[in-house]
Amino acid sequence: MTDRVLILDFGSQVTQLIARRVREAGVYCEILPFNADPARVSDFGAKAVILSGGPASVTQETTPRAPDLVFDLGVPVLGICYGMQTMMEQLGGKVETSDHQEFGRAFLEVADSARLFEGVWERGERHQVWMSHGDRVLSLAPGFVTVGKSEGAPCAAVADDGRRFYGVQFHPEVVHTPDGARLLSNFVRGIAGCGGDWSMAAFRAQAIAQIRAQVGDGKVICGLSGGVDSSVAAVLIHEAIGEQLTCIFVDHGLLRAGEAEQVVEVFRDHYNIPLVARDASDLFLGKLAGVEDPERKRKIIGATFIDVFEEEAADLGGADFLAQGTLYPDVIESVSFTGGPSVTIKSHHNVGGLPERMRMKLVEPLRELFKDEVRELGRELGLPDKLVGRHPFPGPGLAIRMPGEITREKAEILRKADAVYLDEIRKAGLYDAIWQAFAVLLPVKTVGVMGDARSYDHVCALRAVTSTDGMTAESYPFDHEFLARTATRIINEVRGINRVVYDVTSKPPGTIEWE
Structure with missing residues (x-):
């Protein structure tokens, strides 16, 4: 592992996804905080440096900055979102608070060619990206040109091919930027010349x-x-x-x-x-x-x-x-x-x-x-x-799938409902297609009719998601027949539950687990 990439963390919730994409390209990398000892940064021996996104705004005086020596190492530098903005400010550009924020899916117009885009995007094309920013670059640092624009960011991608410095306002590390992994691979393999021998x-x-x-x-x-x-x-x-x-x-x-x-x-x-x-x-x-x-x-x-x-x-x-x-x-x-x-x-x-x-x-x-x-x-x-291939199961176990007070009786009810749910998923041949599936016992009771009598029992919520890394997730699109069959089994076989619902919330804004 002679080729190493250094990622400086400015606090993004998805910084580790950058590392994951770099590893997928076969290149070893490590993450250090933006305020790491400069000697540690210098001694790391990076063939390239990536500046992550983060929650701060460079328009404020006391927000994080990259170590100045990063730009003097003679290696390629890629700034992502906040990382791009602080790079522009530190190298002589200007960033402002935007009146057109972009959060979620956006589209980038490729305004010019750049080595970062080689073999991936061509001038004049339009591509989906994922944005999460409230600031935007107003003027470029000397040596940079704009190579990509979006509706809310006139400088959504910038390049200085001579120094091999690049900045993107979008997040190439997330799956919602479909070509993002290819861009990052192009940066560490094509531009930085890393060999790709990590596995x-x-x-x-x-x-x-x-x-x-x-x-x-x-x-x-x-x-x-x-x-x-x-x-x-x-x-x-x-x-x-x-x-x-x-x-x-x-x-x-x-x-x-x-x-x-x-x-x-x-x-x-x-x-x-x-x-x-x-x-x-x-x-x-x-x-x-x-x-x-x-x-x-x-x-x-x-x-x-x-x-x-x-x-x-x-x-x-x-x-x-x-x-x-x-x-x-x-x-x-x-x-x-x-x-x-x-x-x-x-x-x-x-x-x-x-x-x-x-x-x-x-x-x-x-x-x-x-x-x-x-x-x-x-x-x-x-x-x-x-x-x-087992689905993830949290250390606290059923405790965080039981909002409200925990009792042995409620744990047993939930355990039985969960077993029925997973049994139906396996019978349908869906277990390996789902990242995680489980039942939740809600702190809510509802009126029902069971055997011509009134019941007043718990509500059970079913959760199933697809994901690649657990950082983002979408609910699994079960057909109605599956959900109806599963709900019937749970109500018939698990005493204490008389109503079943299905959770369709994505992550974000929700988390996969309920607590």
Whole structure:
């Protein structure tokens, strides 16, 4: 991995998508905050630098700026959205607040040729892009020309081919810019000359080396949920350090039907990884009793997991590290990925570090990956498709699919409804076409008629989405016959539910999970 691309994060919620697109082009990259130590930026040895978008406005005095040395490294620089605007300001251009904001789908008119567009777009063409900006470039920095325009941005793409500096007001990293991946590949491969020799096999080797370097001869315990993330993390860490790893599976009483038994069977019987199984459902449900706020639920579950892991580690004679299957979407919604200024959407139970009283340090080898990349890594590690292809399941489990107070009775109702729903999806041959599907038990009761009698029971919401990375998602377009059949089964087979609805909200503006 001799060719490296540096991405400077200005706080965009989709910065990691830039990294993902660069990796898809076969080029290794890392993300650093915009305010990283200049020596670190200089010593990185980047063959190209990408400036991400962000929520700030360069029209204000105290907003982030790129390190000036970036423009003196002699390497190509690409500014995206905010990154383009700060590049213009820093190099002598002017940015203003626009009276024509653009959010969502827009169309770019290719006004001139540029190396960034070679083999992708031609002068005079019109292409769909995805915008998210309230400012626009008013005048260009010296040396730049306008190569793309949109209705709300007269300088929607700019280029200085001589210095290999480029700026785009749109976001090429998101799937809603159909040619965006090709433009980014053209930048890192064609303009920067990167060789494209990075792969998931390379990531595997790098991650194993990093785990060994971090852990040394220490002992590691891994919080195993049985989902894709923790499973891949466990197998990767086991490959790196072998018997130094012990997995701990905690049943918090909020798992899907049959999940606890399946986890024990797979990891203890098939992978021969040391496994401790702990039924802590009474402890978790007791702490969650009466709690309705979703943030409090997540924090209670996270803290209780730590308490249980700490107890089990003591029983094992102590451990130096706690391993988790934390992924990037968890991190970006909870805290800034690299210390940059991204806005918190919601906290995740496995993000944010460990209590000071614990002497264990975190091992999170998947922290920079998206779900589809984790699945690719799982296949690289030889995990079966049945496990690698499982729908995501959050660490807090059914707790965040049960708005309002959590009780054992409600958890059992939801568990049964969820099992029926997934069974119908599998019977219809749709499981692999859907990114994630689950039932939600709403804190609402409605009147119904069942067996000629009045009922007053819970409402169940069904959720199913398609996605590639979990950062954006669309509801799955089930036909009415499927939904009617599934609703009938749930109402007939699950006592406590008398009404079923389907959630068609996309992400954004919603999140995939309800809490």
